[in-house]
Amino acid sequence: MATKFNNITQTDNCYHCGDTCETILHFDNQWFCCVGCRSVYQLLSQNNLCSYYDIENTPGITQRNPVLSTAYAYLDDEKVANQLLNYRDEKIAKVIFFVPTMHCSSCIWLLEHLYKLNPNISNAKVQFMKKELHLSYNPQKTTLREIVTLLSSIGYEPAINLNSLEKQVKKDDNKKLIYQIGVAGFCFGNIMLISFPEYFGLDSFTQSTFSKLFGYINLILSIPVFLFSAQDYFISAWQGIRKKFISIDVPLALGIFIMFARSSYEVISGHGIGWFDTHAGLVFFLLIGKWFQQKTFDTLSFERDYKSYFPVAVTVVKDSSEMTVPVTSLAIGDRIIIRNNELIPSDAILLKGDASVDFSFVTGESEPVAKVLGEIIYAGGRQKGATIELEVCKKVSQSYLTQLWNNDAFAKDRQSHIESFQQMVSRYFTFALLLIAFGSASYWLFVNPVLALNAFTAVLIIACPCALALSSPFALGTAMRILGRNKFYIKAPNVVEQLAHMDTLVFDKTGTLTQAAASNISFHCIELSIEQKQLVASVVAQSIHPLSQKIKGYLQINQNLHIDSFEEVTGKGMIAEVDGHHLQIGSRNWVLGIAAKELKQNHLASQVYISIDNEVLGYFELQQAYRTGLAKVLNSLRKTYNEYLLSGDNDKEKKELMKFFSKENHLHFNQSPSDKLDFIKGLQKDNNKVIMLGDGLNDAGALKAANIGISVTENTAHFSPASDVIMDASMFEQLPSFLQFSKNTLKVIHVSFIISLIYNIIGLSLAIQGTLSPLFAAILMPLSSVTVIAFTTISTTLMAKKGGLQ
Amino acid sequence: MSIMFILIGTSLLLAIGFLTAFIWSVKSGQMDDDYTPSVRILFDDFDKKDNKEIIEPIEIKK
Structure with a gap:
């Protein structure tokens, strides 16, 4: 959890945030990378809060990009x-x-x-x-x-953000389940204790005194289990039946009810002691299984849409005075002011200023786009550079980007199209169970009517599919935990099972197959001297443009020279006077001028040309880097999955991508967000079960429409669009292992089902003869549950080890 | 043997006491966060000079 930087000497790294110091600032014998970090330290030390730095080394968060x-x-x-x-x-x-x-x-x-x-x-x-x-x-x-x-x-x-303003309904379900477990556990323990003497046999004296007392205490203790702890099973079984859907809760509810009813009858009529211990134990184990399945990744949100990305308020100019207005009440015609690093909340026309908009989250493309006056800027972009003024031309909820959420795919919660194994089994199981119960009852009606009701209830009690109901939660819950440890975070356990059924993979390009931040950078033409490098580094250090930042990182020169003059031309580049030299750094056509036409251009990469004293020295080339192991991942998945690519970009990288994808017609370029959504729906119409992997808001529709949406993110704390799975980008190479693991987990469920069925057959064979004793049931039920729990958790963990997961 | 009745009654009362304690602990939010308190306890060493009383949990109302 904690980030430690023990191996790093303090002289190189910021005392506050641990980043490498480029320009070193000194204070109190400590080093700082920037003014921001130093001022935080000053503030803390003035207030006697320096323990902050004693608990962990360099715990701070870098202050290089302070918020206004x-x-x-x-x-x-x-x-x-x-x-x-x-x-x-x-x-x-x-x-x-x-x-x-x-x-x-x-x-x-x-x-x-x-x-x-x-x-x-x-x-x-x-x-x-x-x-x-x-x-x-x-x-x-x-x-x-x-x-x-x-x-x-x-x-x-x-x-x-907008989302935090919409009050969320507080979930108390989790607490209720804990109360239910507590009550069931308490009653189970006490009922077991009180039932013990009965199992070992009482002599005639104690029999008469205690048997009745014990029976009634058990009955009283069972009432809260029956009415409170088990209530959700009755509710969901009833809801299922009303929708003509037989879930596993139906035989469970039936078993719980029959057990309680028959035991109560036996105790009140003085016939016996009943099955209260089995009853309470069953409910207790079932609830534990439910609780185990409820593990969630609290810090991750799987439901985020543009609302979690958009700001709460924006500055509006009215009658030449500025005021802040909530984004939701923006009206068409409002004039808004967007400062450096602020987000454009709605489609708007540029009125004033140099717009250089970073659409990286919308399109995946990290290079800012220059816009001219009068042009429409779509919502979702982030302004880089000077302050701009815009006129709103569409409401927030109707902008080009946000109207995606008006699509049907978002209208309702997606229901899983694939019936889970447990659902399928429980349907057959319930019918078989009822058949056996009625069959044995009618047999005994003819042979020995006294035993008929006995046998009927005994069948329903012993066949109550407790172990079966536990196998899925424990196998899937364990799998979900293991995948979470491997930074593959799953929204709900049943997604693990659905993953195993998929046959088609659709990838987004930018940000999913390519690394958003890292790119291969190289310098072409002549070798730069150290002096020249220093000149260039000093100029690029002035700019917040991502390309400048990358060049700065590449040059690795920390001492900056004094800048005499500096001008940034939006969308083109920079002109600067440094140390008596005239520098021009920027786009090819701008730096080269007319000469640009004569040189052949490489379309695959971004190029930044350098000219010093009007002499073009060469260019930096930044190539987008594909994720490490991409070829390996796609190759190993090709045997079992159809692979498609959907990219919002043009097809300039088609040749490169053909090396990874075998079929040319599986590559689709120039896809708008709704194109992507429709493409997924088209695949599903042809009975494909689709996994979509994407990263940006433009993939949100496709992620939602797909059977399973996996959002790939560099940093799980950052925004990721609504999806079923959030995968840390560093784990991309492991994707085949994750998919294989989900299939293995399904096999574990199948085997554990057979195990629980064997227990059921043993129990049933006694029940239909009418000779099932409460003691036998009290042993068989917990034994089968524990076997299934142990088997599923252990074998799932072993499968993970075998598959190379942690 | 009638002592047994008292014993059973007492043991049940005791067990109900524990159940109540459990329910109270869940209600008061002790199960909400199982990580932070384990770290917080180590802060005592850093807080010794400081005599501000222990921070009370906040209940979410409304």
Whole structure:
């Protein structure tokens, strides 16, 4: 969990964030990489909070890209603030923030000592696994904006977006299940204890005194199990029957009911002691299985759409004064101001300023696009550079990007099209069970009517498919945990089983098959001297353009020269005077001028040309890098899966990609978000079961429409579109192992089903003879459950080991 | 043998006591977060100079 940098000497690395120092700043005998990190240190040391640095080494979050303080102006808006607050009165206000940058024990410590930095915060508590910060503060003395500004100034910017304004219904289901388990466990234990003497046999004296007492105590203890702990099984069985759908809950509910009814009858009529111990034990084990299956990855959200990506508010100009307005109330014709690094929330026309928009999240393309005045800029882009002014031409919910969510695919929760193994089995199982029960009852009616009801209920009791009901939750739950350890996070356990049935893989290109950040960079033409490198590095250091940043990283020169003049021409490049030299760095046509036409151009890569003192020295070439092991992954999957590629880009990389994909007609370029969605639907119409792998908002439709959507992300704390699976991009090479593992898990379920069936047959053979004793049932039921639990968890873990997973 | 009745009654009462304690602990949020408290306990060494009282859990209302 904690990131430690023990092996790194302090002289090279920032004392605050552990990044390599390029320009070294000194303070208090410590080194810092940037002013931001240093000022956080100063703030903490003034407030006696330096334990922050003792708990973990370099726990800080880099402050190189500070957020403007005006960015949170919208929090002063009463309406916005009230939507975020959980509770508010005169003296106290409570709020819960999601803080994605929280990552180690130092973070917990600092966040829980926030009152030292702002004494009006009365209470701060972290829930680390959920990355939540619970705060109480005095609303008369401090404001939400002050607190959020403080948090982001020390590197813990809370994620506040459109989604956090929509109040989520708090889930109490989990707690209810824990109560149910607690009650069932308590009753199970006590009933077992009280039933024990009966099993060992009582003599005539104790028989008369205690047998009745024990019976009634058991009956009383069973009532809460029957009415409270087991209630969900009755409810879901009934709902299933009403929808003409026989789930595993039907035979379970039947078994639980018959067990309770017959035992109560036996105790009250004085015939025997009943099956209360089996009854309570069954419910207890079932609930444990349910709980085991409920594991979720709290910090990950599988349901994110554009709302979690879009900002809460935006600056609007009205009558030459600026004000912040919630994004949702933006109207057509509003003039909005977008500053550096802010997101354009709605389709809008550029009115003023140099727009250089980074659409990386929408299209996957990381290079900013220059826009001219009067051009429409689609929502979802991020402005890089100067402040621009735009006029809104569509409402947020109707923009080019967001209208994707109006598609039918988003209208309803997707139901799994594939019947799970358990569902299929339980249907046949229930009918077979009823057949046997009625069969044996009618047989005994003729032979010995006294035993008929006995045999009928005994069949339903013993055949109650407890072990069967447990095999899927435990196998899938274990598989889900193992995959989660391997950074392949699954939304719900049944997705593991569905993965095993898929036969088609569809990949997005940019960001999925290629690495978003890393690219191969090389310099062409003549070798640059150290002086020249220094000149270039000093100029590119001035620009926030991603290409400049990459060149800066490539040159690895830290000492910057003094810049005499610097101008950035949006979409073209930079002109600068450095140390008496004239530098021009930028796009090919711009730097080369007319000469550009004579040189052959490589379309595959981005090129940045360099000219010093009007002499073109050469160019940097940045080639997008495919993920490591891409060829291997695609080759090994080709035997079992059809592979398709959907790319929003043009087909300039087609030749390269043909090396990986065998069939040319499986490559599709220039796909819009809705094209992708339709393509997936088309595949499904031909009875393909489709896995879609994508990363951006433009894949959101396809991810939703596919049988299984896997969103590939470089950083799980960042935004990823709604999907069934979130896969860490570094694990891409393991994809074949993950898919194979899901198939193996399904085999484990099949085998465990056979095991539980054997137990059922043994029990049934006694039940139909009418000779099943409560003691035998009390042993058989837990024994079969424990065998199945042990078998599924152990063999799933072994399968994972065999498949090379951790 | 009548002592048995008292014994059974007492043992049941005791067990109900534990059940109540369990339900109370879930209700008060002790099961909500099973990681942070394990880290928090180690902070005492760093907090010694500080005499602010222990932070109370926040209940989510509304």
